[in-house]
Amino acid sequence: MQERPDLIVCEECDAVHRRPVLAHAEVARCLRCGAELERDTGGHLGRLLPLTVASLIMFVIANSFPIVQIELQGLTSETTLFGAVMVLNGEGMSLVAMLVLSTTILFPLVQMLVLLYLLLPAAQEGRRPGVKILLRLMQVVRPWGMVEVFLLGVLVALVKLSNMAAVVPGVALWAFGALTLLLTVVVSFNPRYLWRILVSERGGNSGEPAR
Amino acid sequence: MSRGTRDPRAGDIDGASQPVAVAPHLDSAIATDIFPCHHCGTVWQGAQQDEQCEVCHAPLHRRRIDSLNRTWAFLIAACIMYIPANLMPVMITSTLLDEQRDTIMSGIVYFWVSGSWELAIVVFVASFMVPLFKLVALIILTVSARRRSSWQRLQRAKLYRVVETIGRWSMLDVFVVSLLTGLVQIEGFARITAGIGVAAFGSVVVFTMLASLSFDPRLIWDEVDPQAEQSEQAEPAADREQQEKDIND
Numbered sequence: 001m002q003e004r005p006d007l008i009v010c011e012e013c014d015a016v017h018r019r020p021v022l023a024h025a026e027v028a029r030c031l032r033c034g035a036e037l038e039r040d041t042g043g044h045l046g047r048l049l050p051l052t053v054a055s056l057i058m059f060v061i062a063n064s065f066p067i068v069q070i071e072l073q074g075l076t077s078e079t080t081l082f083g084a085v086m087v088l089n090g091e092g093m094s095l096v097a098m099l100v101l102s103t104t105i106l107f108p109l110v111q112m113l114v115l116l117y118l119l120l121p122a123a124q125e126g127r128r129p130g131v132k133i134l135l136r137l138m139q140v141v142r143p144w145g146m147v148e149v150f151l152l153g154v155l156v157a158l159v160k161l162s163n164m165a166a167v168v169p170g171v172a173l174w175a176f177g178a179l180t181l182l183l184t185v186v187v188s189f190n191p192r193y194l195w196r197i198l199v200s201e202r203g204g205n206s207g208e209p210a211r
Numbered sequence: 212m213s214r215g216t217r218d219p220r221a222g223d224i225d226g227a228s229q230p231v232a233v234a235p236h237l238d239s240a241i242a243t244d245i246f247p248c249h250h251c252g253t254v255w256q257g258a259q260q261d262e263q264c265e266v267c268h269a270p271l272h273r274r275r276i277d278s279l280n281r282t283w284a285f286l287i288a289a290c291i292m293y294i295p296a297n298l299m300p301v302m303i304t305s306t307l308l309d310e311q312r313d314t315i316m317s318g319i320v321y322f323w324v325s326g327s328w329e330l331a332i333v334v335f336v337a338s339f340m341v342p343l344f345k346l347v348a349l350i351i352l353t354v355s356a357r358r359r360s361s362w363q364r365l366q367r368a369k370l371y372r373v374v375e376t377i378g379r380w381s382m383l384d385v386f387v388v389s390l391l392t393g394l395v396q397i398e399g400f401a402r403i404t405a406g407i408g409v410a411a412f413g414s415v416v417v418f419t420m421l422a423s424l425s426f427d428p429r430l431i432w433d434e435v436d437p438q439a440e441q442s443e444q445a446e447p448a449a450d451r452e453q454q455e456k457d458i459n460d
Contacts, residue, residue, distance in 0.1 A: 001246075001258040001265070009247035009254055012368060014239040014429040033368040033432070068394060075397050084393025091392070093405050099413050100389045103382065132267055136250065143424060146379050146386075152333070153386025159330050160322075160391065164401075195251035195267060 008037055011192075041193050048189060049119040055182040056112050062175035063105065067154060071166040080172065081105065081150075103146040108183060111145055114138045115186065118198060131198055138191045145187065148180045239432060241273050249275070275427035282353050285422035289346060292414045296342075299408030302388050306401045314408060315339065315384060337383040338412075345381070345419045348374050349426065356430040364431055371428045378420050385413045 008019040008028075012035035020028045022040040030037050066078035079087070081104060088097035114134045154173060161167050240247055246258035251267040261270050275281075300312035313321070315338050322331035348370050355362060388409045395403040 001262060002256050003265070004245065004254045004256045007245060007254045008252070009240045009245065011247075011249070011252070012371075012428040013432040014241055014247075015432070016238045016240050016243065016245050033365060033428075035368070035372070067390070070394060072397055072401060075400060077394055077397050079390070079393040081390075081393075084389050087393045087396060088389055088405055091404055093410060096385065096389065096405060096410050096413050099417065100385065104386070136267065136269070139250065143375075143379070143420065146382050149379055149382045150386045152337075152380075153383050154390055156330055156334060156383065157387045157390045157394070159327055160387070161394070163325060192250075192252045195253070 010035055010037055044189060051182055051186050052112055052115045052119060055179055055186055058175050058179040058182060059112065062172045062179050065172040066170040067172040068158060068170050069168040070161055103144055104150045107141045108145040108147050110141050111138055118194060135191055135194060147183055151176050151180045246271050274429055275425060278425055278427040278430060279353055279357055281425035282422045285418045285425060286349055289415050289418035289422060292411050292418060296408055296411040296415045299411060300406035301384060301408040301412060303404045303406050337380045341377050341381040342415055342419060345374055345378055349422050352426060359433060367431050368428060374423050378423055381416045385409055
């Protein structure tokens, strides 16, 4: 078994290509099916760490404050995301509660924490323990983080409620908005590229094809 | 494209012995001794099935394991759950005077009637169209992949990409109900509880997502069964010769 760093295989249609040399911010697509083969991550990678830190901060704010408060005949009620999960759980909907908990809190948090750990410059050169397991974990968890869908859900719920009660959006709603924007950028970074950057450090740019 | 059309046959026939030198753009890795790792993307030559990738330590596979069977299993589960998901109430609103049970559809109708038709459309698309579209699309993809059909390969590859992108959005209603349940708990006055339908609906979303994650889009492009590779190899080449002849005529 021998590595072929000069080749790249399309993830979606299995077509074998020569690994292209990409200029800044260029994207290579498969000639057969049009899927993304490779992307120049040079500029993006530097921004990833600050964006991850920012998302973590937003995540904490979004989950510590109430998302929305309603007023009905002088009575008020408010909830955080976690509060809603606990109410669901208390009503015997523990599976739904788990689903909501994992897709909106747990999985996004895992993704952000793993990225933070992998990108923190402290041990840049030394071998980091658990890199392989964490990268695999991140790839497994990636499709299941649904913060952006939750945000749309909040908006739909707000409109629904506005017919029967006075609705006051909370701090967390704005934080969720910001978190969605940040996560869109952070999560759009395919963890596959991290494999090459973090694990197979075979002397700088290993993908230099013979010309 | 250019290199491929110039001499399309060369790559297919000599593929096994000379994997890349001839027509790299059209060769599937499965027809060569090139073995890409599905997890980290490292490309190996001369590897064996189930051998460990040296970079990420994942076992190497040509195709996702048991892809079509798993996809079918999840699809059937999703189809079954789709029925209670649409018939059972997802949300129960109790006020002092009455109790209202909403299904997915009646929630959409409520938005439509109460004047917020934009939201009615958003919820209709996310909660009704997307799951239905996903089920139909995945069934088409699975059936055509099992038959090794060459019908509309590029369109099917695009269809799979669409399914993967939009699948998550049908969780919308689950989140709406969860938030309303958490929020509207005003004792003795108004209370919203989640109905059993929301559990069924959530399971439809999870099952369809699992189905699309188990489906291997590479199967769309497989011309022949990996086992029967040699025996049927001649057929596509013959087709192409016919095509070339047609063009020349």
